[in-house]
Amino acid sequence: MRGVDPTVLLEHHCADAWPALVDQPLGQWRLRAAGGFTGRANSALATGDPGIPVPEALRLAIGFADGHGIAPLAMAVLDSVTEKEIADAGWRMSAHDPGEPGVAVLTGGLAGLRDADPAGADLTGIDPTGTHPSGAIVRGTASEGWLALAEGGEPSAAALHVLTGGTTVGFGSMAVGGETVGVVRGAIVGDLLHISRLAVRADHRRRGLARTLLAALAGWALALGASRCVLQVADPNDAAMRLYVSLGCIEHHRYRYWSPAGA
Incomplete structure (x- = not known):
């Protein structure tokens, strides 16, 4: 265009x-x-x-x-x-x-996101599997555990199309004892990584897992040629806004x- x-x-x-x-x-x-x-x-x-x-x-x-x-x-x-x-x-x-100011669209560089994985993250119990040292893994398909945490159950056929179709998609997750405790979705369009569906189970929050998941997703996207990211944050979600701003993302516009x- x-x-x-x-x-x-x-x-x-x-x-x-x-x-x-x-x-x-x-x-x-x-x-x-x-x-x-x-x-x-x-x-x-x-x-x-x-x-x-x-x-x-x-x-x-x-x-x-x-x-x-x-x-x-x-x-x-x-x-x-x-x-x-x-x-x-x-x-x-x-x-x-x-x-109300609507939904914020934030953009940022992937290198900063990848390097923001906190060394002090509490990874107690996290399964030491996957491609990321933290135990976070990015797969090309969504597991039952991923869907259960991200969507609260089995999604409809239309929802599955949105979540899995159209572009190069990665589903990041972390597990404790075989149970998924954190998830994120990434979709690559050109050099752009679209981030969505970041979720950490309530009893595992405030341990740095969200940053760890984002770092793993950014590393996956960089390896596939992406260089920047975009994501949407709906108001009021001050915690999510603080997280992304701390990772170097800035507001581009709102809708x-x-x-x-x-x-």
Whole structure:
């Protein structure tokens, strides 16, 4: 997408890393559906030029959503021209309070992430297996333990498509006594690693495992040619924001979801 605004391009990379079951282009917009699994995979990516007037594009987005059995939703960059046009078309913010700053998109270098593995991490009981000295391992498939911790159970077919499809995907995990206690997902698009689904079981938090998982994932991605990372942090999640900022990530932009009035 030569000549495209960097923010628009970054959002398209993120969409490729989190692939919807149905992804229909509308100019530079993308109409996406995945059985209701996450807003990102079930919304119109309203960034850039749809090639038609925005009110008409929004009507098509409503028809697309109705046709795929999901609620109509548009995802727009905070304070962008497109967001203003969506508001002018009578849509309202969805899943956000009026003054809420939306979802933060952070970017950073992978080398710093890889080298941030804390030497003092408490790895008591962590199974000493895998490709990382800490016992963290990144695999190309999601184990039952990974899915149970990341998704709380067996995901739907649409969710599995989003989690496993479209790009080079790695599923990082750590285990104690054969039981998964920490997970993370990474998907590579070009030189970009998209990070998601970082989770540590409650009784193993505050031990540095999140940093260790991220370091292992970064090492995996660097070996495959990636050099930078991107991730989304929804407000309010101050703990996650502090973690990523401490690892050298900075805020690139924010986005919010919008719904038709009365939806």
